[in-house]
Amino acid sequence: MNTGVDLIAAARSEGRGALDERAGKQLLAAFGIKTPKSTVVSGVRDAADALKTMGLPVVVKVVSPDILHKSDAGGVKVNLKTSDEVAQAIAAMLAEPKIKAAHVDGFLIEEMAPPGQEMVIGGVADPQFGPLVMVGLGGIFVEVLADVAFRICPITRLDAEEMLAELKGAAILRGARGGKRVSQAAIVDALLKIGGEGGLLMRHADDFKEADINPLIVSETEAVAVDARFILTGR
Numbered sequence: 001m002n003t004g005v006d007l008i009a010a011a012r013s014e015g016r017g018a019l020d021e022r023a024g025k026q027l028l029a030a031f032g033i034k035t036p037k038s039t040v041v042s043g044v045r046d047a048a049d050a051l052k053t054m055g056l057p058v059v060v061k062v063v064s065p066d067i068l069h070k071s072d073a074g075g076v077k078v079n080l081k082t083s084d085e086v087a088q089a090i091a092a093m094l095a096e097p098k099i100k101a102a103h104v105d106g107f108l109i110e111e112m113a114p115p116g117q118e119m120v121i122g123g124v125a126d127p128q129f130g131p132l133v134m135v136g137l138g139g140i141f142v143e144v145l146a147d148v149a150f151r152i153c154p155i156t157r158l159d160a161e162e163m164l165a166e167l168k169g170a171a172i173l174r175g176a177r178g179g180k181r182v183s184q185a186a187i188v189d190a191l192l193k194i195g196g197e198g199g200l201l202m203r204h205a206d207d208f209k210e211a212d213i214n215p216l217i218v219s220e221t222e223a224v225a226v227d228a229r230f231i232l233t234g235r
């Protein structure tokens with residue numbers, strides 16, 4: 001099984017402190033987590049070609065080691081329906097002050113994930129306990145309410161189910177308040193692939209200080225990781 005050792009080695013050899021988004025998603029895919037079909041282009045000129053093999057609409061994102069929060073920098077444009085819209089999105093990004101000031105590796109073009117509830121799955125390396133895995137509902141639930149559940153890895157299926165059940169916002173996943181029910185099985189599955197026995201965090205316990213899938217978009221049938229950030233340990 002390819003466990004992404006090569007991706008980590010490549011980032012280290014380039015002196016990077018983190019995997020870029022494409023490498024992060026390749027790592028997730030190596031552990032069986034669904035990610036959108038994507039490609040990286042250098043600019044407006046090669047964007048149209050890249051779209052030939054992708055389904056519209058797409059998202060365009062800036063790829064830069066200097067930009068942590070792409071949206072804050074004007075570096076994410078979703079739901080682009082034509083190659084003109086994609087070209088305009090890249091041109092607009094190149095004019096953004098925070099992007100102008102950054103070293104830009106390129107632009108990630110990726111297919112839109114099916115709509116659903118945004119979740120966050122994270123990992124941190126604890127000096128005493130080793131890898132911990134975290135889950136929460138996206139947006140205000142994590143950022144404002146800090147409604148998250150943590151466990152020490154490796155977690156079992158029962159642990160993953162209990163983590164979801166203990167979220168204050170758990171009812172949202174069952175379709176409370178007119179929302180759509182989402183696949184809890186898909187979230188549990190993703191949690192196990194990240195934090196379970198033989199999962200990503202256990203396999204790479206010495207490689208990452210921090211891991212962050214934000215968001216994992218969960219529909220009635222599947223969970224897709226649309227953003228991935230892996231911070232390397234300094235060794």
Ligand code: ADP
Binds near residue numbers: 076114227
């Ligand atoms: P950042 O967190 O760096 O600002 P993200 O990659 O998380 O950037 O994108 C910002 C938001 O755009 C996501 O939270 C999600 O709502 C939306 N988004 C990003 N990629 C996709 C995608 N492939 N499909 C659907 N929505 C997406």
Ligand code: MG
Binds near residue numbers: 214215227
């Ligand atoms: Mg994000």
